[in-house]
Amino acid sequence: MESDGDPAARVAAGTNPVHNLWRLRPYLRPYAAEFAWLLLAGLAGTAAGIAVPLVVQRVVDGPVARHEPGGLLQLGGLALLLGVVEAVLIFIRRWVQSSSAVGMEAALRADVYAHLQRLPTSFHDRWQSGQLLSRITSDLSVIRRFLSFGVFFLVLNLTTYVVVVVLLVRLHPVLGALVAASAVPLLLISRRFGRHYHAASRRMQDQQGDVATLVEETAQGLRTMKAYGRGPELAASFAGAARRLHDTGVGKGRLLANTSALLDLVPNVTLGVVLVAGAAAAAEGVLTIGELVAFVSLQLMLIWPVQSLGWIIANGQEAATAADRIQEVLDTPPRIVDRPGALALPRDAVHGQLRFERVAFSYPGATAPVLCEIDLTIEPGETLALVGATGSGKSTLLSLVPRLHDVTAGRITLDGHDLRELRLASLRRLVGVAFEEPTLFSMSVRENLTLGHPDAGDHDVRAALALAQADFAYDLPWGLATRVGEQGLSLSGGQRQRLALARAVLGRPALLVLDDPLSALDVHTEALVEAALRRVLRDSTALLVVHRPSTIALADRVALLEDGRITATGRHSELLASVPAYRALLAAEPAAGHPPSSGAAGSSPSASDGWGLVHS
Numbered sequence: 001m002e003s004d005g006d007p008a009a010r011v012a013a014g015t016n017p018v019h020n021l022w023r024l025r026p027y028l029r030p031y032a033a034e035f036a037w038l039l040l041a042g043l044a045g046t047a048a049g050i051a052v053p054l055v056v057q058r059v060v061d062g063p064v065a066r067h068e069p070g071g072l073l074q075l076g077g078l079a080l081l082l083g084v085v086e087a088v089l090i091f092i093r094r095w096v097q098s099s100s101a102v103g104m105e106a107a108l109r110a111d112v113y114a115h116l117q118r119l120p121t122s123f124h125d126r127w128q129s130g131q132l133l134s135r136i137t138s139d140l141s142v143i144r145r146f147l148s149f150g151v152f153f154l155v156l157n158l159t160t161y162v163v164v165v166v167l168l169v170r171l172h173p174v175l176g177a178l179v180a181a182s183a184v185p186l187l188l189i190s191r192r193f194g195r196h197y198h199a200a201s202r203r204m205q206d207q208q209g210d211v212a213t214l215v216e217e218t219a220q221g222l223r224t225m226k227a228y229g230r231g232p233e234l235a236a237s238f239a240g241a242a243r244r245l246h247d248t249g250v251g252k253g254r255l256l257a258n259t260s261a262l263l264d265l266v267p268n269v270t271l272g273v274v275l276v277a278g279a280a281a282a283a284e285g286v287l288t289i290g291e292l293v294a295f296v297s298l299q300l301m302l303i304w305p306v307q308s309l310g311w312i313i314a315n316g317q318e319a320a321t322a323a324d325r326i327q328e329v330l331d332t333p334p335r336i337v338d339r340p341g342a343l344a345l346p347r348d349a350v351h352g353q354l355r356f357e358r359v360a361f362s363y364p365g366a367t368a369p370v371l372c373e374i375d376l377t378i379e380p381g382e383t384l385a386l387v388g389a390t391g392s393g394k395s396t397l398l399s400l401v402p403r404l405h406d407v408t409a410g411r412i413t414l415d416g417h418d419l420r421e422l423r424l425a426s427l428r429r430l431v432g433v434a435f436e437e438p439t440l441f442s443m444s445v446r447e448n449l450t451l452g453h454p455d456a457g458d459h460d461v462r463a464a465l466a467l468a469q470a471d472f473a474y475d476l477p478w479g480l481a482t483r484v485g486e487q488g489l490s491l492s493g494g495q496r497q498r499l500a501l502a503r504a505v506l507g508r509p510a511l512l513v514l515d516d517p518l519s520a521l522d523v524h525t526e527a528l529v530e531a532a533l534r535r536v537l538r539d540s541t542a543l544l545v546v547h548r549p550s551t552i553a554l555a556d557r558v559a560l561l562e563d564g565r566i567t568a569t570g571r572h573s574e575l576l577a578s579v580p581a582y583r584a585l586l587a588a589e590p591a592a593g594h595p596p597s598s599g600a601a602g603s604s605p606s607a608s609d610g611w612g613l614v615h616s
């Protein structure tokens, strides 16, 4: 089965991080003009800087040697002018640099986020959310730093180095060649450093993701963790991850410090040799004093480019590994997409017949299928309850209807159209979904409700809230404008479930897919919601996962799912009478407000009465 961007598989396959960095160049394209100006300003500034020692040479060998104060003033003024020009160009460069870098980062971040949304749920099942979080935040910042500063200084410093060495060779070929030769140890040191630093960078960025995952899990599971008194163990595990991150950081820092020391040493040793040999040459008259001053001043200009080499390589390696990690996400194809010529079905044209034809499904990487040979037809307006033991595949079957996963064999049709032939957006507007775990986003209640129907009017929202018995939303501090979700007001499980239900029924969906929609409600609210749902279910075709026998009352028919296969379908009373496995399953489930039955449901009048289920 095709991998959903499994990071382990990717590392094993081996990738080229520098190539991945290069692949991000389209993000720089909109800023090509700015970048050209930037480079031009940088190069002009450097040229002005390089010209200063050459002017100084003229000053020393001319007016100073000949004692002509008039010429001194002219050349001194020129040197001053060059200094001012250099300063202005540096200012322009810095100013342009910051805006283009931030724009590029924002565009890339938006694309990665949009891609994450397109990726199937199976991708998100396999990736730690902390890893995604660290990629979309810190990795993108690293890339921004390199593409804006690192690349720029790499080009600028290399150009400065080449130009200065050429000038030095022209001033004194032997000493110039000596300076040029010092590039060899610099190259060797840089290569070795780059290799080691790359491995350390990747390790550190992955460890940052692990730490983010731990923080996220702790934040989400704080109540469970506290209730079980597991705080100290989790703190110890976090401290371990933080220590590993710290150790990798220290190792990286030492590697950079050692290399910087070596990179410092080479130009300083060369400078010492040049000073001694240059002084001797000046004494012999081969070199003028002005030329010696210019030579040494120019050579001093090489110290910063060489010193910064370590930082640039480090930054480049970090950016390359960050690009690798970003491309791991971007290279994962969104496999659930619109086919060419996919249909959009208007709501009014849909009757709502949902048919599963020999459907099978396996999770990516799983050895055994979760669903096999599912044949099921739900007629327009019919409500089918799916009953099965835990882990039998009920939620998985439900997730196939809005195409959160695609079937691995067979097909599902809506009014005869294969779901894969429909436009995803159209299909998802036709299907109202409420999951077992009602998720609310950090938005207002209204925005949460209209998630799938942003154009829904007040009337639709009111109707949906009434239907889900969620009128409490009007009594929240700011009514429907109250912010809920992680950054907002905390709601009870039952309140969240009712809002999720209201969201599912908003806009009269043609298909309703509800995973145990009444599980978190008290007996009284459950009865009210049930009564309201009964009205909605008349208009929609519905597939309900039912854990509690009382909810089966909503269904026209029941399908029993055992180990991924439908083993029986029929009215509740029929199954109760003729399918021992069904009886056994329901006998294990207490009805709302009733104790679990001790015997098989069919044989226990109290149990069947208690469920008050079927009107066969």
Ligand SMILES: Nc1ncnc2c1ncn2[C@@H]1O[C@H](COP(=O)(O)OP(=O)(O)OP(=O)(O)O)[C@@H](O)[C@H]1O
Pocket: 125, 363, 366, 370, 388, 389, 390, 391, 392, 393, 394, 395, 396, 397
């Ligand atoms: N994202 C996933 N990746 C791999 N396997 C999964 C995934 N989700 C569920 N499974 C496996 O698929 C099987 C069916 O799970 P599913 O959640 O559909 O069962 P269920 O009948 O809805 O269970 P429950 O009643 O407990 O909610 C289980 O064995 C489960 O381990």
